[in-house]
Amino acid sequence: MKDLRFIIFSSALLLLVSLGAGCATPEHPDPWEKMNRGTFAFNEGLDRYALQPAAIAWDFVLPGLVQNGINEFFTNLRMPVVFANDLLQAKPMAAIEDLTRFLQNSIFGLGGFIDVASMVGLSENEEDFGQTLGYWGVPPGPYLMVPILGPYTLRDGFGEIVDIVATSFAYYNALWSDVAGLNDAETAGAVIGLRGLEMLNLRAIYFEELEDSRRDAFDYYVFVRNAYLQNRLAKTLDRTDAAVVDEGDLYFYGDDDFEDGDEEEDYDEF
Numbered sequence: 001m002k003d004l005r006f007i008i009f010s011s012a013l014l015l016l017v018s019l020g021a022g023c024a025t026p027e028h029p030d031p032w033e034k035m036n037r038g039t040f041a042f043n044e045g046l047d048r049y050a051l052q053p054a055a056i057a058w059d060f061v062l063p064g065l066v067q068n069g070i071n072e073f074f075t076n077l078r079m080p081v082v083f084a085n086d087l088l089q090a091k092p093m094a095a096i097e098d099l100t101r102f103l104q105n106s107i108f109g110l111g112g113f114i115d116v117a118s119m120v121g122l123s124e125n126e127e128d129f130g131q132t133l134g135y136w137g138v139p140p141g142p143y144l145m146v147p148i149l150g151p152y153t154l155r156d157g158f159g160e161i162v163d164i165v166a167t168s169f170a171y172y173n174a175l176w177s178d179v180a181g182l183n184d185a186e187t188a189g190a191v192i193g194l195r196g197l198e199m200l201n202l203r204a205i206y207f208e209e210l211e212d213s214r215r216d217a218f219d220y221y222v223f224v225r226n227a228y229l230q231n232r233l234a235k236t237l238d239r240t241d242a243a244v245v246d247e248g249d250l251y252f253y254g255d256d257d258f259e260d261g262d263e264e265e266d267y268d269e270f
Contacts, residue, residue, distance in 0.1 A: 029140070029143050029153075029229060030143040030225060032144065036144065036221075036225075037145075037221055039145040039146070040224070043147065044220075047203075051199070052203070054200055054203075055200060055203040055204040056204075058200055058203075059204040059207060064205075068205070069113040070197075071198075071202065071205060072105070072112055072115045073112045073113045074112075074194075074201075075112070076102060076112025077167070078167065079099075079102035080167075081129075082098050082125060082128070083102065085127035085128055085163075088129075088135075089127060089131070091127075094125045097122060097123050098124075098125050100117070100122060101117040101122050104120070104122070129159035129166075130153075130156030130157075130158070130159025130160060131156075131159070131232075132159065133155050133158075133159055135236065139155065140153035140155050140156065140232070141153050141155050143225060144157060151224060153232065156232055
C-alpha cells in the first residue's frame with residue numbers, strides 16, 4: 001500500500017512540475033521535440049533489433065486467430081478500468097454497456113478470449129483516466145516520447161499511470177496473489193510480464209501496417225506524433241464523425257478526419 005501511495009504521489013508531482021516547465025500550444029504541442037526525437041530514435045532501434053524479431057517469431061508460431069484472441073483477452077482485462085472512467089465522466093449508459101460487455105465476455109467468452117458482446121451487437125467504449133481528465137477540462141500539456149512505452153501527452157501519461165496502478169493493484173494483484181499465492185515481487189513480475197506479452201502480441205498483429213507507415217512517411221517521427229495527438233483528441237471529444245482507431249492502429253489516423261481548424265481549436269480546449 002505504501003508503494004501504491006508513493007507511485008501516485010510521485011506521478012502527480014511529476015505531472016505538476018512538467019506542466020509548469022513545458023509550454024505547449026495548439027500551434028506547437030511539442031516543445032521538447034529535440035529530446036523526444038532522441039527517445040524516438042532509441043525506441044526505433046529497440047523495436048528493430050529486439051521487438052520486431054520477436055514479433056516475427058511470435059507471428060510464425062501463433063496463427064492470427066490466436067493472436068486476436070489474446071488481444072481480446074487483454075481488452076477485456078481493462079474493462080473494469082473503462083467502466084470506472086465511464087462513471088467518472090458521468091456516462092451511465094456507457095457504464096452499463098461496458099459492465100455488461102465485461103460480464104458477457106468473461107463468462108461466455110472464455111475469460112475474454114472471444115468477444116461475445118460484439119457478436120450480439122453490444123457497443124464497445126474506450127475510456128481511460130487521461131480522457132477523464134480531458135473531459136473535466138485538464139489540458140493535454142506537452143507531447144512526450146517515453147522510452148519503450150512510446151508517445152504520450154503529460155495528461156495522458158499521468159492517466160496511463162493511474163489506470164495501470166488501478167488495474168495492477170486491484171485486478172491483477174487479486175488474481176495472482178490470492179489464487180496463485182505469489183508475493184508482491186512475484187506479482188509485480190507477473191504484471192510486467194503480462195504487459196510485455198500484450199505489447200509483443202500487438203506488434204505482431206500490426207506488423208505489416210507499421211512497416212508500411214515507416215516506408216511511406218516523409219518524417220516518421222512527425223507522422224507518429226500527429227497521429228497520436230489526433231487519435232487522443234478524437235477519443236477525448238468522443239468524436240463520432242471520425243473513425244477513432246485503437247492504440248495499435250493509431251498510425252493510420254489521417255488529417256482528413258478533421259475539418260479545417262477543428263484540431264487547433266479543440267486542442268486548445270482539451
